[in-house]
Amino acid sequence: xxxxxxxxxxxxxxxxxxxxxxxxxxxxxxxxxxxxxxxxxxxxxxxxxxxxxxxxxxxxxxxxxxxxxxxxxxxxxxxxxxxxxxxxxxxxxxxxxxxxxxxxxxxxxxxxxxxxxxxxxxxxxxxxxxxxxxxxxxxxxxxxxxx
Amino acid sequence: xxxxxxxxxxxxxxxxxxxxxxxxxxxxxxxxxxxxxxxxxxxxxxxxxxxxxxxxxxxxxxxxxxxxxxxxxxxxxxxxxxxxxxxxxxxxxxxxxxxxxxxxxxxxxxxxxxx
Numbered sequence: 001x002x003x004x005x006x007x008x009x010x011x012x013x014x015x016x017x018x019x020x021x022x023x024x025x026x027x028x029x030x031x032x033x034x035x036x037x038x039x040x041x042x043x044x045x046x047x048x049x050x051x052x053x054x055x056x057x058x059x060x061x062x063x064x065x066x067x068x069x070x071x072x073x074x075x076x077x078x079x080x081x082x083x084x085x086x087x088x089x090x091x092x093x094x095x096x097x098x099x100x101x102x103x104x105x106x107x108x109x110x111x112x113x114x115x116x117x118x119x120x121x122x123x124x125x126x127x128x129x130x131x132x133x134x135x136x137x138x139x140x141x142x143x144x145x146x147x
Numbered sequence: 148x149x150x151x152x153x154x155x156x157x158x159x160x161x162x163x164x165x166x167x168x169x170x171x172x173x174x175x176x177x178x179x180x181x182x183x184x185x186x187x188x189x190x191x192x193x194x195x196x197x198x199x200x201x202x203x204x205x206x207x208x209x210x211x212x213x214x215x216x217x218x219x220x221x222x223x224x225x226x227x228x229x230x231x232x233x234x235x236x237x238x239x240x241x242x243x244x245x246x247x248x249x250x251x252x253x254x255x256x257x258x259x260x261x262x
Contacts, residue, residue, distance in 0.1 A: 054235040097173030132172070 049139045055082035057135065059092065059099065066090070066101055069116035071140050077101060079135035090137040095123055101137060151258025157240050159233075162253035163191035166232045167222055178219045182207055186223055 050056045061075045069090065071077070077092070085091050087106040092099055093113055102113035102123065111131055113123040125131040159165055163181035168174050178195035182188065188206045189196070199217055201210050213219040233252045241247045246258040 054238050094172040097175070099172070134172070 049078050049141075050080075051138060052080055052082040055135075056080050056138075061101060061140075065115040065117045065120045066103075067117050069103065071101065071116070071137075072142065074143075076141040076143070077137050078139035078141070080138050081135040083136040083138070085133040085136050092134045092137060093123075094132040094134050099134065104133065149260065151246065152261040153259045155257045155259065156250075157236070157255050157257060159236060159253035161191055161193055162233075163224065163229050164193045164196075166229050167225070168193075169232070170228075174220060178213070178217060180205075180210070180219065180221050181224050182221055183224060186221070189221075190224065 046053070057079050059077050059079060061071055061073055061077060064073055066072075071090070079092050083089075085104055085106075087104060089104050090101065091104045091113075092101050093104075094100075095113070100113065100123070102115055105112045105114050105122075111125065113131070115122070164174075164179050167179065167181065174193075176195065177193070178199055178201075179193040180189040180196050180201060181191040183190045186207055188204050189201055189210065190204065192201050192203065196219060199213055199219065201213070201219075207221065210219065211221075214221065229252060236253070237247070237249050237255055240255050240257060243257055244259060248256045250256060
């Protein structure tokens with residue numbers, strides 16, 4: 001009929017304080033507001049802009065070699081190192097020990113980096129030279145003066 | 148939780164130097180040391196720096212001459228950077244399964260279980 005609950009000296013359940021989320025409304029008797037369950041979460045730029053948080057970094061653009069793609073000097077790039085670089089993606093590459101942002105060309109066995117500015121030549125790796133793609137650009141953030 | 152059937156130790160090579168090299172690709176293949184607080188002594192060495200005979204903890208004043216003689220690059224420690232890179236690494240390692248023990252800034256133990 002009743003279960004036998006063995007009991008002995010009381011022992012603490014947890015030595016640490018347990019944080020509970022505060023319910024925003026007071027508990028009243030009566031009909032609850034339907035809005036209660038639809039608690040709005042704000043738009044989070046981290047969630048919108050970042051796919052792989054552990055592999056995502058931010059760098060600032062210097063120069064105008066990608067202007068025709070809308071990437072301007074002083075823009076902020078969100079770069080994901082966990083995305084496989086594919087033909088036509090905008091990437092950050094390492095050329096001669098320096099970072100450069102370019103569009104990746106990878107067709108029919110030919111690999112090169114193309115600028116989005118006709119005054120910049122294509123970067124074509126020489127025989128035996130390694131072309132390292134540091135990461136794939138997923139977003140470009142432009143900030144306007146606000147003061 | 149049963150005992151793991153295998154343990155793995157995940158360890159970053161030359162950790163502080165490797166962190167710096169992510170953002171300084173020009174330092175790949177170059178002898179590099181990271182110096183402790185106050186630029187006191189070498190607390191991380193690249194393989195090229197080890198090949199120069201620089202011991203762990205070597206005081207900077209004793210190895211300073213290698214900058215001119217062997218192209219040694221010495222960097223002041225950037226602990227904020229190393230901490231963040233460590234968090235990324237530990238977070239990825241944690242995703243491998245249920246048990247992880249973080250041992251230091253660049254080492255963690257993982258247990259793997261036979262199903």
